[in-house]
Amino acid sequence: MTHSAARSPPADAVIDVRRICTRFGEAVVHDNVDLRVNPGEIFALVGGSGSGKSTLLREIILLQQPVSGSIRVFGHEVVGMSDEKALPLRRRWGVMFERGALFSALTVAENVGMVLAEHTDLPPHLIREVAAVKIALTGLPAGAGAKFPSELSGGMRKRASLARALALDPELLFLDEPTAGLDPLSASGIDELVRGLRDGLGLTIMMVTHDLDLMWRVADRVAVLGNGTIVGVGTMAELSRSDDPLVRQYFHGPRGRAALEQAWNRK
Amino acid sequence: MSPDFSVQLTGPTRPPGAEASELRCGGNWSIHTIAELELRLADVHWPESGETIVDGSGITVLDTAGAWLLQRTVRQRAARGCVVRVQGLRTEFAALLQLLATHEIALETPIAQPAPWPARLGRRAWSAVAGTHGYLAFVGESALALLGALRHPRRLRWRPILHNVQTAGVEALGITGLLSFLLGIVIAYQGADQLQRFGANIFVVDLVALAMLRELSPLLTAIIIAGRSGSAYAAQIGTMKVTEEIDALRTIGVGAQELLVLPKVVALVIVMPLLTVYTDVTGMLGGMVMANAKLGVGFDVFVDRLDEAVQPSSYWTGLVKAPVFAVIIALVGCYRGFQVGGSSESVGTQTTLSVVQSIFLVIVADALFSIVFLWLDL
Numbered sequence: 001m002t003h004s005a006a007r008s009p010p011a012d013a014v015i016d017v018r019r020i021c022t023r024f025g026e027a028v029v030h031d032n033v034d035l036r037v038n039p040g041e042i043f044a045l046v047g048g049s050g051s052g053k054s055t056l057l058r059e060i061i062l063l064q065q066p067v068s069g070s071i072r073v074f075g076h077e078v079v080g081m082s083d084e085k086a087l088p089l090r091r092r093w094g095v096m097f098e099r100g101a102l103f104s105a106l107t108v109a110e111n112v113g114m115v116l117a118e119h120t121d122l123p124p125h126l127i128r129e130v131a132a133v134k135i136a137l138t139g140l141p142a143g144a145g146a147k148f149p150s151e152l153s154g155g156m157r158k159r160a161s162l163a164r165a166l167a168l169d170p171e172l173l174f175l176d177e178p179t180a181g182l183d184p185l186s187a188s189g190i191d192e193l194v195r196g197l198r199d200g201l202g203l204t205i206m207m208v209t210h211d212l213d214l215m216w217r218v219a220d221r222v223a224v225l226g227n228g229t230i231v232g233v234g235t236m237a238e239l240s241r242s243d244d245p246l247v248r249q250y251f252h253g254p255r256g257r258a259a260l261e262q263a264w265n266r267k
Numbered sequence: 268m269s270p271d272f273s274v275q276l277t278g279p280t281r282p283p284g285a286e287a288s289e290l291r292c293g294g295n296w297s298i299h300t301i302a303e304l305e306l307r308l309a310d311v312h313w314p315e316s317g318e319t320i321v322d323g324s325g326i327t328v329l330d331t332a333g334a335w336l337l338q339r340t341v342r343q344r345a346a347r348g349c350v351v352r353v354q355g356l357r358t359e360f361a362a363l364l365q366l367l368a369t370h371e372i373a374l375e376t377p378i379a380q381p382a383p384w385p386a387r388l389g390r391r392a393w394s395a396v397a398g399t400h401g402y403l404a405f406v407g408e409s410a411l412a413l414l415g416a417l418r419h420p421r422r423l424r425w426r427p428i429l430h431n432v433q434t435a436g437v438e439a440l441g442i443t444g445l446l447s448f449l450l451g452i453v454i455a456y457q458g459a460d461q462l463q464r465f466g467a468n469i470f471v472v473d474l475v476a477l478a479m480l481r482e483l484s485p486l487l488t489a490i491i492i493a494g495r496s497g498s499a500y501a502a503q504i505g506t507m508k509v510t511e512e513i514d515a516l517r518t519i520g521v522g523a524q525e526l527l528v529l530p531k532v533v534a535l536v537i538v539m540p541l542l543t544v545y546t547d548v549t550g551m552l553g554g555m556v557m558a559n560a561k562l563g564v565g566f567d568v569f570v571d572r573l574d575e576a577v578q579p580s581s582y583w584t585g586l587v588k589a590p591v592f593a594v595i596i597a598l599v600g601c602y603r604g605f606q607v608g609g610s611s612e613s614v615g616t617q618t619t620l621s622v623v624q625s626i627f628l629v630i631v632a633d634a635l636f637s638i639v640f641l642w643l644d645l
Contacts, residue, residue: 122298202359
């Protein structure tokens, strides 16, 4: 949290979501959602299951289209953008999917190297080296690069997916449930990893998560999605003082309280 | 395009005794320039020993790839016993370099040496043997599951069976009917020329009826079903294997054989003879149309002649193959599905194999039937 305090309010938001509405048939998922992610920030989007946070993420990364509204990423309007125009933008962000989404026919090193081979003209040995660097940066052990995704544990698969997302040194990183399904030790490893990547690589990170510990430890700002709109945005400390019933429900449930106490004890 | 980066080594600058050479780095050190930078660094004439200072104050862009190159250069020098100091980097670049230094980067991904050819040959032979063994084991398991189901007919799952009858049979009526109709037309058309020459127009009935009933209609049906349903079985079971649904079934205590294989086998055994009879009829219709158009054999004459041309045995010999083909197609499709490994690619491989192997085995079985029928004088 010291990071956000130290930063002056930035002029241009990396992600600027305005009045997004999404419907699936009759079901309204988003009703005028507004969101701003500033450069260099670790931004967390939270909300109950089915609150549409993953949908919002998919809309930002051009996998899905909202019914109406505007989403600007790096200042470019992405709603209705063609694939051709989106390509340069897509090279500036990396996405880590919840279940990894690694290509199962390729080894981990090939998964990372494939992105490099597609977008750069590096010779093969440099591709291998850069891939090895990314794999090492995500904290995978030495032998992991030669393994196939089916041979990895869930936590390793997430790290491998992160390595692939980092392949092109993106400026913006999307993490979908980075700690879901991990043991506490691996999860706290991910905490440090996320912070280390932001500080070391100067990334802007937007993540969708349920993990309150992760939010307390790394998120600069958190937005709570509920009833189709943003019910609260702010630092964890601000949100934990919020009066909104949905936010309170989220942060003052039994697990929320435990994470809160832990966070205070750390200070 | 002029390079927007620079590397320059200036020789020992200090007086002898405290020899230090300086590597000045500048510009853009990123993934787009490291290929050229690497070549440039390879050209640098490093001093044999002594201290080297890497001055990074000119670097304006540094990403992980560029940092790696810098890091690697430093490491290589250090490995030669030189003292290397990096200085002048911007704080964020220094942090990045530090980040890389804290991680052990595994470069030597072991490249598996290809085994010598006798070993490979042996392995292939063994895998063929093991594959046959696996097949037989699978057939055995399926037979046991069938026995179990016959002993407790209530445990036979009729809902999936009927569903399979619907998808593999009813929904295949259009394509099988159309193809065998066309096949009937083709046979009559091909025969017409020869028969006309002998004035034996009426024998087109014998030609079409015997060819369709004895051989073509069961074979055609089997090939269509292998491509349509056998492949679907392999892909379905294979995908379930990738998503661990098969393991889930096991933990729930439901046999995969009982739920996935048996209904498919039973459904195809029901459906294939019916489809064969159906394609018998549509094929004959095709022959009739062509006989009428090309040879002037009217529909009524055609049907009259059928009575003499076709022995009941011709009909039965064709029909009896159908359930055998059905068992082959269903079992091969399911077995290939279970052979799928962890990757999506292997779903594709096994699905292809299922079609190729089931058609192969169907034709082998058809040949065996011909031999047996010859012995039995049918």
